[in-house]
Amino acid sequence: MNNRIPELRRQQGWSQAHLAACLKVSRQTVNAIERGRYDPSLPLAFSIARLFGVAIEDVFQPDPE
Amino acid sequence: MNNRIPELRRQQGWSQAHLAACLKVSRQTVNAIERGRYDPSLPLAFSIARLFGVAIEDVFQPDPE
DNA sequence: GCGAAAGGTAAAGCAAGCTTTACTTTTGTG
DNA sequence: CACAAAAGTAAAGCTTGCTTTACCTTTCGC
Numbered sequence: 704m705n706n707r708i709p710e711l712r713r714q715q716g717w718s719q720a721h722l723a724a725c726l727k728v729s730r731q732t733v734n735a736i737e738r739g740r741y742d743p744s745l746p747l748a749f750s751i752a753r754l755f756g757v758a759i760e761d762v763f764q765p766d767p768e
Numbered sequence: 769m770n771n772r773i774p775e776l777r778r779q780q781g782w783s784q785a786h787l788a789a790c791l792k793v794s795r796q797t798v799n800a801i802e803r804g805r806y807d808p809s810l811p812l813a814f815s816i817a818r819l820f821g822v823a824i825e826d827v828f829q830p831d832p833e
Numbered sequence: 834g835c836g837a838a839a840g841g842t843a844a845a846g847c848a849a850g851c852t853t854t855a856c857t858t859t860t861g862t863g
Numbered sequence: 864c865a866c867a868a869a870a871g872t873a874a875a876g877c878t879t880g881c882t883t884t885a886c887c888t889t890t891c892g893c
Contacts, residue, residue, distance in 0.1 A: 704811060718869060732851055734871065741850060745807045746769060749830045759824045765814045783839060797881055799841065806880060
């Protein structure tokens with residue numbers, strides 16, 4: 704699952720640690736999701752999209768299968 | 769996490785079993801998600817939304833916290 | 834009211850998401 | 864270069880998502 708989190712995060716001038724704090728998850732979780740090591744849960748995906756003020760579909764693009 | 773799956777599913781005249789087959793998950797998974805026993809993974813949420821031709825936000829509404 | 838289809842539920846087990854702790858590597862600014 | 868901040872990685876452990884098997888209840892057309 705590809706995502707635009709690094710791009711959206713840097714637009715805000717935020718570190719992974721700051722984003723993690725906003726989302727109330729660990730920094731490692733943010734890192735892992737950004738790097739595509741696993742997908743966020745649906746509630747976390749909602750939190751991320753809401754924080755950036757965009758739709759889930761604007762943050763995450765499922766790989767075509 | 770509230771969802772409109774039963775409504776969207778019945779609009780298509782589909783059973784839980786049929787929906788499960790389309791999504792390539794078990795019928796119990798569809799049942800559990802419809803009834804809010806747990807949230808789908810993000811990839812499954814994408815599959816569901818895509819199948820019904822709507823946005824994820826149109827299918828799932830995270831409970832306010 | 835019968836039977837079949839649909840829906841609901843439960844237990845055990847595997848896979849994925851997330852945590853904490855802790856260490857290494859990269860990046861960037863003086 | 865030097866130091867600090869940021870990013871990357873790893874292991875162990877807990878929780879959640881999903882599977883299979885199996886059984887019970889509800890709905891509905893005949």
